[in-house]
Amino acid sequence: MISRDQVQRLIERPISGHSILSAFLDMSVNSDNKRTYQVFLNKEKASHQELDSDREGKHREALGAAFARLQRWIDSNFDESNKGVAVYVEVGGDWLEGYQLPIPVKNRLHLDARPVVGPLVEIVNQYRHHGVVLVDRQHLRLMSFYLERAFNEREVTTDPIPAPHDIKRGGFSAPDYQKRKAEETRHFFKEFAVEVENFVRRHRPDDLSILGTRENVKPFLEYLPRALQKMILHTDSIEIDASVEEIRRKLAPAFQRSMDEEESRSLDLLRDRVRQDHMAVAGFEGILEQIQAGKLQTLVMARDTEYQGGRCEECGFLFAGNNDTCTYCNGSVKHQVDLVEELLRLAGNQDLDVEFVRRSALDDLGSVGGLLRF
Numbered sequence: 001m002i003s004r005d006q007v008q009r010l011i012e013r014p015i016s017g018h019s020i021l022s023a024f025l026d027m028s029v030n031s032d033n034k035r036t037y038q039v040f041l042n043k044e045k046a047s048h049q050e051l052d053s054d055r056e057g058k059h060r061e062a063l064g065a066a067f068a069r070l071q072r073w074i075d076s077n078f079d080e081s082n083k084g085v086a087v088y089v090e091v092g093g094d095w096l097e098g099y100q101l102p103i104p105v106k107n108r109l110h111l112d113a114r115p116v117v118g119p120l121v122e123i124v125n126q127y128r129h130h131g132v133v134l135v136d137r138q139h140l141r142l143m144s145f146y147l148e149r150a151f152n153e154r155e156v157t158t159d160p161i162p163a164p165h166d167i168k169r170g171g172f173s174a175p176d177y178q179k180r181k182a183e184e185t186r187h188f189f190k191e192f193a194v195e196v197e198n199f200v201r202r203h204r205p206d207d208l209s210i211l212g213t214r215e216n217v218k219p220f221l222e223y224l225p226r227a228l229q230k231m232i233l234h235t236d237s238i239e240i241d242a243s244v245e246e247i248r249r250k251l252a253p254a255f256q257r258s259m260d261e262e263e264s265r266s267l268d269l270l271r272d273r274v275r276q277d278h279m280a281v282a283g284f285e286g287i288l289e290q291i292q293a294g295k296l297q298t299l300v301m302a303r304d305t306e307y308q309g310g311r312c313e314e315c316g317f318l319f320a321g322n323n324d325t326c327t328y329c330n331g332s333v334k335h336q337v338d339l340v341e342e343l344l345r346l347a348g349n350q351d352l353d354v355e356f357v358r359r360s361a362l363d364d365l366g367s368v369g370g371l372l373r374f
């Protein structure tokens with residue numbers, strides 16, 4: 001699993017002087033029930049001629065040892081219920097960090113001074129952390145869904161007054177019992193609302209879905225503070241003891257819809273502003289200029305975009321064109337710099353909102369756009 005904070009730490013990791021091998025591997029099984037990442041890894045390894053004379057177990061090349069550490073990490077850590085991994089190995093150093101991902105990633109391997117973060121930035125910005133509440137008159141279940149997995153599970157049980165047939169002679173009359181039961185429900189719902197509040201405070205989900213029978217969900221909503229009511233993404237009916245898989249299946253369309261809606265909102269806003277030429281910018285050249293001037297607020301990027309450009313070796317300024325000298329300091333410009341990766345790093349450092357949209361949605365705007373702060 002991967003969190004925003006972990007991605008941020010990767011972005012901020014200081015350059016160590018050693019190269020970093022960044023590997024993103026598709027660990028999902030194909031139609032023959034096989035994983036194909038090994039073929040990709042072997043091919044990548046074979047493309048480094050200096051490894052021809054490297055021997056397993058007695059590495060003459062630091063890169064050979066790094067590949068071996070990567071392989072060992074996969075062999076001993078990969079949990080087969082996952083569909084992707086991101087592994088970082090310091091070549092000639094000690095650092096290694098691996099993440100298992102419940103969703104597949106495209107096979108990619110990079111050797112660079114810094115860890116490549118783009119694919120992880122995309123994941124943490126695309127998937128939201130959904131809070132889920134199951135409620136009936138006597139039970140409350142709370143959980144989080146993130147990247148199609150459930151966690152933070154918590155169950156609250158109560159001690160209800162027994163039904164009349166359990167009560168010995170001299171117990172409550174039926175109307176009395178009904179009244180006491182109604183009071184009890186109010187009492188429990190109040191308690192449950194506090195539990196939901198605590199859950200949100202502790203785990204900070206992006207939204208909430210409330211599940212249960214209609215006759216319970218509707219009155220329960222009224223016990224929630226307004227701030228939590230505003231977070232509600234979806235309400236639906238489900239049995240209180242539903243399995244996590246049943247809950248996930250029930251909510252999958254709502255989660256997908258919220259993702260699609262967010263994507264459309266970002267696109268509409270960007271297009272509107274670009275059309276009116278008002279606080280928006282499109283294309284790599286304009287985006288790079290604005291983000292490096294600290295004027296960008298939201299970055300909107302088409303998924304799977306690839307774009308190379310240059311970086312001034314003196315002042316670090318990034319260019320979308322292929323000028324050989326820096327327009328600011330006259331320093332020499334290094335070409336073939338992955339500008340998507342650089343943009344996502346800058347966005348992370350400036351704590352900008354980043355929205356990813358479907359690949360073709362920004363074709364006419366040069367695959368990338370942004371909303372400006374001022």
Ligand SMILES: [Zn+2]
Pocket residue numbers: 312313314315316317326327328329330331
């Ligand atoms: Zn420069």
